[in-house]
Amino acid sequence: MRKVLLASAMALAVSTFAGAADAAVNILYRVDHTNGVDYVAQALNNGAYNVTTTSGDLSGYNLSFYDIVVYLNQDSNVPGGDVGRLDSYINSGGKLIFNTWQAGHPSLGGDYGGKNNNDTLNVGAVFDAGIGSPLSITKAGEWDTFSSSLIPTSATIAATYGDGTAAILLGNGGRTIWNGFLNDSVASSQLYGNQLSYLAGAISAVPEPATWAMMITGFGLAGSALRRRRDGLALAA
Numbered sequence: 288m289r290k291v292l293l294a295s296a297m298a299l300a301v302s303t304f305a306g307a308a309d310a311a312v313n314i315l316y317r318v319d320h321t322n323g324v325d326y327v328a329q330a331l332n333n334g335a336y337n338v339t340t341t342s343g344d345l346s347g348y349n350l351s352f353y354d355i356v357v358y359l360n361q362d363s364n365v366p367g368g369d370v371g372r373l374d375s376y377i378n379s380g381g382k383l384i385f386n387t388w389q390a391g392h393p394s395l396g397g398d399y400g401g402k403n404n405n406d407t408l409n410v411g412a413v414f415d416a417g418i419g420s421p422l423s424i425t426k427a428g429e430w431d432t433f434s435s436s437l438i439p440t441s442a443t444i445a446a447t448y449g450d451g452t453a454a455i456l457l458g459n460g461g462r463t464i465w466n467g468f469l470n471d472s473v474a475s476s477q478l479y480g481n482q483l484s485y486l487a488g489a490i491s492a493v494p495e496p497a498t499w500a501m502m503i504t505g506f507g508l509a510g511s512a513l514r515r516r517r518d519g520l521a522l523a524a
Contacts, residue, residue: 311335311336311337312334312335312336312337312354312355312487313336313337313339313352313353313354313355314331314336314337314338314339314353314354314355314356314357314483315338315339315340315341315345315348315350315353315355315356315357316328316331316338316339316340316341316357317340317341317342317343317345317356317357317358317359318340318342318357318359318361318470319342319359319360319361319362319363320342320361320362320363321361321469321470321471322471323471323472324471324474325470325471326470326471326473326474326475326476326478326479327357327359327384327470327476327479328470329476329479330476330477330478330479330480330482330483331357331479331483333476333480334480334483334484334487336483336487339353343366344366344367344368344369345358345366345368345369345372345373346366346368346372350372350373350375350376350381351376351379351381353381354382354486354487355381355382355383355384355483355486355487356373356376356381356382356383356384357383357384357385357483358373358383358384358385358386359385359386359387359469359470360386360387360388360389361386361387361388361469361470362388364389365387365389370392370393373385373393374393374394377393377394377395377459377462377463378394380462381462382462382463382486383395383462383463383464384463384464384466384479384482384483384486385463385464385465385466386465386466386467386468386469386470387399387435388402388433388435388469392465394459395442395456395458395459395463395465396439396440396441396442396456396458396459396463396465397437397438397439397440397441397442397453397456397458397465398437398438398440399435399437399438400435400436400437400438400452400453400467401435401436402433402434402435403434403435403436403448403450403452404432404433404434405424405432405434405436405448405449405450405452405454406423406424406425406432406434406449407421407422407423407424407448407449408420408421408422408423408424408434408446408447408448408449408454408468408473409421409446409447409448409449409454410422410445410446410455410478411444411445411446411447411455413445413457413485414445414446414455414478414481414482414485415481416477416481417477417481418475418477418478418481421449422473422474422475422478423473423474424448424468424472424473425472425473425474426472432472433468433469433472434448434454434467434468434472435467435468436448436452436453436454436467437452437453437454437455437456437465437467438453439453439456439458441458442456442457442458442459442463442465443456443457443458444456444457445457445464448467453467454466454467454468455467461485462486464482464485464486
């Protein structure tokens with residue numbers, strides 16, 4: 288009986304922790320325009336995420352509610368105030384995936400190097416799981432084969448183009464990802480899925496307070512069972 292109780296208590300603690308790790312992550316997905324297949328949307332649909340989508344500015348959103356913000360500015364100008372909102376979100380510990388065809392950007396540890404129209408992407412080890420590199424960068428709709436080089440300042444390079452310039456920057460201690468290409472120009476939902484999993488991993492690995500309480504209860508039951516077993520053995524002796 289004691290062994291059954293001990294096993295049940297330990298199973299409760301372990302399963303509770305596993306449930307916390309699988310808990311859904313809240314994501315705000317903002318994209319102003321997509322010409323072809325939205326591979327970011329595919330990656331979001333393939334994951335266990337609570338996703339809010341918008342194509343406008345961020346003025347109506349409390350970014351602190353979201354574990355991850357995916358902000359893609361692919362056609363129009365960046366809405367007024369959004370760079371400041373994203374800066375505040377990042378400075379408060381937020382996690383961001385970002386792209387733009389403009390020079391204006393939040394604090395991502397790098398600078399915009401300009402349009403270069405590369406057609407291959409070499410993905411580094413951080414995001415290459417399940418990917419056959421290099422990936423192709425293709426023309427989507429009326430857009431050219433778009434790619435923009437990035438110049439790291441404090442960020443690290445996580446992928447390069449065929450000409451060796453930076454294509455993905457990982458900045459702010461691994462909390463921000465800046466892609467120099469569009470969501471419909473690199474046909475790999477796996478790449479975006481890897482990026483989302485990378486950012487979400489740091490979130491789901493930390494149990495909520497209620498989960499900690501359940502885990503402590505489980506371990507308490509296990510400890511109680513062990514103490515009773517030791518006491519019984521002592522009396523028998």
